[in-house]
Amino acid sequence: MKPSIESAALAVIMLPLLGFAVVGLLGRRLPRGGDWLATGIMGFVLATALMIFASVFHLNSPLVSIRWLSPWFDPRGNGFEWPVGILVDNLGAVMLVVVATVSFLVHLYSIGYMHGDPKYVRFFASLQLFSAAMLSLVLADNLLTLYISWEIMGFCSYLLIGHYFEKPSAANACLKAFMTTRIGDVLMFMGILILYWQVGSLRFADIFAAVASGSLGMEWRTVAGLLLFGGAVGKSAQFPLHVWLPDAMEGPTPVSALIHAATMVAAGVYLMARSYLLLTPEAFLTIAYIGGFTAIFAATMGVVMDDIKKVLAYSTISQLGYMMLGLGVGGFVASGYTAGVYHLTTHAFFKACLFLGSGSVIHALHTQNLSEMGGLRRKMPITFLTFLVATLALTGLPPFSGYFTKDSIIAAALEFALEHPSHWLLPSFAIVAALFTSFYMFRLVFLAFFGAPRNTHAYEHAHESPWVMALPLVVLACLSVYPVGGGVGNWFWSRNPAPKIEEIFDRYGPPSASLHGGGAGPEMAKGGSLASHPLELSNSAHGDSPTHEEKAHLAHQYAVAASLAVFLLGVGLAWATYMKRIIDAQKVAMRFRPLYLLLLNKYYVDDFYQAVVVRPFLAFCRKIAGFDLRVIDGVVNGTGWFTRFVSWLVGLHDRFVVDGLVNAVADAAAAGGRTLSRLQTGRIGTYLAGIGVGVVFLAGFMFWIIGSMR
Numbered sequence: 001m002k003p004s005i006e007s008a009a010l011a012v013i014m015l016p017l018l019g020f021a022v023v024g025l026l027g028r029r030l031p032r033g034g035d036w037l038a039t040g041i042m043g044f045v046l047a048t049a050l051m052i053f054a055s056v057f058h059l060n061s062p063l064v065s066i067r068w069l070s071p072w073f074d075p076r077g078n079g080f081e082w083p084v085g086i087l088v089d090n091l092g093a094v095m096l097v098v099v100a101t102v103s104f105l106v107h108l109y110s111i112g113y114m115h116g117d118p119k120y121v122r123f124f125a126s127l128q129l130f131s132a133a134m135l136s137l138v139l140a141d142n143l144l145t146l147y148i149s150w151e152i153m154g155f156c157s158y159l160l161i162g163h164y165f166e167k168p169s170a171a172n173a174c175l176k177a178f179m180t181t182r183i184g185d186v187l188m189f190m191g192i193l194i195l196y197w198q199v200g201s202l203r204f205a206d207i208f209a210a211v212a213s214g215s216l217g218m219e220w221r222t223v224a225g226l227l228l229f230g231g232a233v234g235k236s237a238q239f240p241l242h243v244w245l246p247d248a249m250e251g252p253t254p255v256s257a258l259i260h261a262a263t264m265v266a267a268g269v270y271l272m273a274r275s276y277l278l279l280t281p282e283a284f285l286t287i288a289y290i291g292g293f294t295a296i297f298a299a300t301m302g303v304v305m306d307d308i309k310k311v312l313a314y315s316t317i318s319q320l321g322y323m324m325l326g327l328g329v330g331g332f333v334a335s336g337y338t339a340g341v342y343h344l345t346t347h348a349f350f351k352a353c354l355f356l357g358s359g360s361v362i363h364a365l366h367t368q369n370l371s372e373m374g375g376l377r378r379k380m381p382i383t384f385l386t387f388l389v390a391t392l393a394l395t396g397l398p399p400f401s402g403y404f405t406k407d408s409i410i411a412a413a414l415e416f417a418l419e420h421p422s423h424w425l426l427p428s429f430a431i432v433a434a435l436f437t438s439f440y441m442f443r444l445v446f447l448a449f450f451g452a453p454r455n456t457h458a459y460e461h462a463h464e465s466p467w468v469m470a471l472p473l474v475v476l477a478c479l480s481v482y483p484v485g486g487g488v489g490n491w492f493w494s495r496n497p498a499p500k501i502e503e504i505f506d507r508y509g510p511p512s513a514s515l516h517g518g519g520a521g522p523e524m525a526k527g528g529s530l531a532s533h534p535l536e537l538s539n540s541a542h543g544d545s546p547t548h549e550e551k552a553h554l555a556h557q558y559a560v561a562a563s564l565a566v567f568l569l570g571v572g573l574a575w576a577t578y579m580k581r582i583i584d585a586q587k588v589a590m591r592f593r594p595l596y597l598l599l600l601n602k603y604y605v606d607d608f609y610q611a612v613v614v615r616p617f618l619a620f621c622r623k624i625a626g627f628d629l630r631v632i633d634g635v636v637n638g639t640g641w642f643t644r645f646v647s648w649l650v651g652l653h654d655r656f657v658v659d660g661l662v663n664a665v666a667d668a669a670a671a672g673g674r675t676l677s678r679l680q681t682g683r684i685g686t687y688l689a690g691i692g693v694g695v696v697f698l699a700g701f702m703f704w705i706i707g708s709m710r
Helices: 003-029 031-057 090-113 120-139 143-161 168-199 204-213 218-235 244-250 253-262 264-274 281-302 308-329 334-365 381-395 401-419 425-449 456-460 467-481 491-495 501-508 546-578 585-591 593-600 602-679 684-709
Strands: 065-073 082-088 521-525
Touching: 003 031, 003 082, 003 120, 031 090, 031 120, 082 090, 082 120, 090 120, 090 253, 090 264, 090 334, 090 467, 120 143, 120 253, 120 264, 143 168, 143 218, 143 244, 143 253, 143 264, 168 204, 168 218, 168 244, 204 501, 218 264, 218 281, 244 253, 244 308, 253 264, 253 308, 253 334, 264 308, 264 334, 281 308, 281 401, 281 425, 281 602, 308 334, 308 401, 308 425, 334 381, 334 401, 334 467, 381 401, 381 425, 381 467, 381 546, 401 425, 401 467, 401 546, 425 546, 546 585, 585 593, 593 602
Parallel strands: none
Antiparallel strands: 065 082, 065 521
């Protein structure tokens, strides 16, 4: 590994951390609150990520992995040093560019959008810490440092969603996001513990080596894989832990673009892609069905939302479901893995563009309701054009990026259904979700940018955003027009094939035991042999039989036809409803009022959680609080009262008995002193008489003594 690449990979993580420290501690003393420093750091990180990307792909091998290892600590106390480090392969290199690009553009956009915000410095410091955590997660070569970065991202999400914490809705939203994702994080942590228990290491190379050698059993692989997927369900807002993402739109719009469209929610998808070789057929099917159901489930709710950001939020949930669907069927159809990862990259750009475009609209109108918009294409041409491009990419019209990625997921699901006819529900989920996506996105475009203004006062004051907000929109729109590498069969796909168990040692090198005591230093794995590592299992349906190729080709044709058909149908329905008014949306809503209310109330999932989880839990907490107040505190307070009573009795005894005896002796001495003091008359004659009497008394006493002795 070249020292320059090693230093670049470390700099990608350390520079945002340094920016967080400097902006967080000294931001109020820096010009412009340090926004220029944070944005400049992310610009340098982007340039570095592009250099790493070029270096990795210049190696001309899809199996190469570049690592830098260093001993960290001794978890067992027996002199074994646990190596941790940085892993850069094709997947990591692509994710580095995605995260760095979106983060830099969001930083730049925030200079204009957050201008004048009283918590401006804290906002940029939080963005820096989040960026560092996400980049560290992408470069982690083991599950422990990945999990640490995962949790730091959750903390930053809490801070950024609750940026306007003085609003009760924002305070509740950040708490809801934090608590909901913690459920998945606990499941993920359990999976990590199982892997360490079974393998003795958390490095991906060691885990995959255990998979290749068969020492990690299929049962434990299934359990650990599903538990890791539980973490992805929380972080990537899959059903049933999706409820936090729509409420998270209470945060500033740049936060929605960075965290909830392009990076943090993509972490769960990345985790599944990184753990791909660990997963079993049972885990793949679970991932596919949950992802497919999430795609259509969230898409239906986007149809009725009036808040522009919540429409995009449900779109994000739906697209994350597509990615999970692709990875799930990728366990059986090789193209599914690459389609899911590919969609992760393109979605980051066009969804960030959509969120930042919605922020531009909100910045101009000071409202998020579509019912108060209209006609904005004339007032905000740059925002309109970039938003339209991103919408076409999302809905899958060629040659925009979504056509090459989302439709490839549909093709993979169809290919899997052709191979396994009992699973036709999966492509059905994907195709119907694409129909809803086309409808609700063009509904948004028509309501916001076409027709007559529905709020004339806001429309009159609307204006195009400044260049610091418009430039990121243009860049992201350009990245949404045509994906890097194009469609199936291009260089990107050929360089990112679905990993196979036979390639574990080629991709990740030997396990830690063969690394000279786990010492530090760069390492590159470019080859290997499985002669001494017999395989227990290999991924299914990766063959190249003519039947398989024919089915793949047929699935691709079906996917293109179905995608274009539902795209045109969705656009046509939106045009007829919101432009030509051939279909009256209000009448349709009244005619199907139960269904409309079901969608408007988000299938009552939040109400279900309130009734079944939140309220019982709060009632349980109140019972515990009552027990603590009456029993625990009662015992403590009773002990205090009893101690005070005993102290009172002791005080009485001390006051009346002990002090009484002491005072009685003193009083007797004082009384005796007063009595004897009366003998002191001050007359000499009296004293002489007394002396005489005393002498006579003593003489008589002495004579009595002497007489008694005889």
